[in-house]
Amino acid sequence: MHRRIFVPGVLAAASLLLAIPASAAGYAPGAPGIGDPYYPYYGNGGYDVSHYDLRLTYRPATDELEGTATIEARTTQDLSSLDLDFLLDVSEVRVDGAKAAFAASGQHELVITPKAPLAKGTPVTLVIRYRGVPSTKSAYGFSTWHRTPDGAVAADEPESAWWWFPSNDHPLDKATYDVSVAVPDGTQAISNGTLQSTVSKLGWTRYNWRSAKPQATYLTTLAIGKFDVTTGTSEGGVPVVNAYSADLGDNDGAARASVERTGELVDWLSGYFGPYPFSSAGGYVPNTTTGFALETQTRVYYSPRQFANGSNTSVVVHELAHQWYGDSVSLKGWKDIWINEGFARYAQWLWSEHEGEGTTRELADYVYASHPADDAFWTVKPGDPGPDDQFDLAVYDRGALAIQALRDEIGDDAFFAVLKGWPREHAYGNASVDDFRAYAERVSGKSLTALFDTWLFQPSKPAAATAAPAASLARTARPPAQPASWKSIEATNDVHGH
Numbered sequence: 001m002h003r004r005i006f007v008p009g010v011l012a013a014a015s016l017l018l019a020i021p022a023s024a025a026g027y028a029p030g031a032p033g034i035g036d037p038y039y040p041y042y043g044n045g046g047y048d049v050s051h052y053d054l055r056l057t058y059r060p061a062t063d064e065l066e067g068t069a070t071i072e073a074r075t076t077q078d079l080s081s082l083d084l085d086f087l088l089d090v091s092e093v094r095v096d097g098a099k100a101a102f103a104a105s106g107q108h109e110l111v112i113t114p115k116a117p118l119a120k121g122t123p124v125t126l127v128i129r130y131r132g133v134p135s136t137k138s139a140y141g142f143s144t145w146h147r148t149p150d151g152a153v154a155a156d157e158p159e160s161a162w163w164w165f166p167s168n169d170h171p172l173d174k175a176t177y178d179v180s181v182a183v184p185d186g187t188q189a190i191s192n193g194t195l196q197s198t199v200s201k202l203g204w205t206r207y208n209w210r211s212a213k214p215q216a217t218y219l220t221t222l223a224i225g226k227f228d229v230t231t232g233t234s235e236g237g238v239p240v241v242n243a244y245s246a247d248l249g250d251n252d253g254a255a256r257a258s259v260e261r262t263g264e265l266v267d268w269l270s271g272y273f274g275p276y277p278f279s280s281a282g283g284y285v286p287n288t289t290t291g292f293a294l295e296t297q298t299r300v301y302y303s304p305r306q307f308a309n310g311s312n313t314s315v316v317v318h319e320l321a322h323q324w325y326g327d328s329v330s331l332k333g334w335k336d337i338w339i340n341e342g343f344a345r346y347a348q349w350l351w352s353e354h355e356g357e358g359t360t361r362e363l364a365d366y367v368y369a370s371h372p373a374d375d376a377f378w379t380v381k382p383g384d385p386g387p388d389d390q391f392d393l394a395v396y397d398r399g400a401l402a403i404q405a406l407r408d409e410i411g412d413d414a415f416f417a418v419l420k421g422w423p424r425e426h427a428y429g430n431a432s433v434d435d436f437r438a439y440a441e442r443v444s445g446k447s448l449t450a451l452f453d454t455w456l457f458q459p460s461k462p463a464a465a466t467a468a469p470a471a472s473l474a475r476t477a478r479p480p481a482q483p484a485s486w487k488s489i490e491a492t493n494d495v496h497g498h
Helices: 249-259 262-273 313-321 338-354 360-370 393-425 433-444 449-457 486-490
Strands: 047-059 064-075 079-085 089-095 101-105 109-113 123-132 145-148 151-154 175-184 188-190 194-201 204-215 222-225 227-233 239-245 281-285 300-302
Touching (some): 089 101, 188 227, 239 249, 239 262, 249 300, 249 313, 262 281, 281 313, 313 486, 360 486, 393 433, 393 449, 433 449
Parallel strands (some): 239 281
Antiparallel strands (some): 047 064, 064 123, 089 123, 101 109, 188 222, 227 239
């Protein structure tokens, strides 16, 4: 858990010392947090962002980043000031063209005070000029900016934006993006969405990326380095862009053998989840020392360590499943993480069945039997695990057990209708565990309160009489055999262990 610790703010403009004018009477500062109980100071109150335009220049040799962020937003209250989440050094802020006062506050807040207060419902354009060395910045004792031998990567969860662009950093405030990055010739800049153009001039190449569908801040990624980029189109018509660091060493072949199947796997998942929700798909494998993967929207981040033991399509399935469950439909609050991780894990189970390496039932039986009643595994509540256990194994495996239990309860016809209908119902929006339960009840015509409570909210192992695997377990006194797919699934247990 990243705890909020206030430190004295550094004044960035002397005009901050001026009193708010009388015309601002009745106006109030926007809250320094969006209201998420897991991370009280993540995101901000008082406005909603619709678009980020990021124009950046990066020098790999020194890790220097210079940028101008133009943010289109609308106020949701009468504002005397507002916060953005950001760590780099700001030189100028303008609000609707006029210079504004600004200051750093606490661990990661940038407080902006416009010349005139902003009325509720007002469109507002913020322009922030900044620069810095991201690798020298930290908050709450950690950094999510990953240096590589030839550049850097921004990818992490639940936060990564602070190190490279100012934002309203919470999934509730999704926006579209234009990300334009200039790097020295011979270096590439990879980001989300589609590459609109590249322009080379005087030893620099500028890459212009666009994400035209709403995207959460933590799902926005930047990778700079020397990559081998491959492009193609899936059989279903989805453009695919993959990128591999030039120095992956022994992991190169296995990484390519896994990630190059992205188009095939996107089409396969579409059979369960409905049409792919974005303009492109793909992934990138930079030369980082991290161990996790992350479902960054349209362009999945994979650590080379995911392929240290050979190819693993299971991890690719997991991250691509998130494009529907987590990216297109994002969580309302971080306590709703089960909707992301439980379904991505269950997609791995479906892939196992497709490959003939163990059915979803066999995997459910194996997981259920592998954890005795006194195992701490059962004390984690996937429906509200708490910030310390947000990425605990139980959120994944017990979360997938809950999905199998739902399938058993409502039957395959209703279950697969829910699986495909949910991403359509909440496309490009946000939803909670309660929203999912209500939707499953509407589709199936069954009350599911007790089932959801048992599998997602009780800190104990469900009794055999109520457990989804009970019928098959009752047929034999022997524990179920380990499915052939288990080792590849187990290898992704640390997929978000960061």
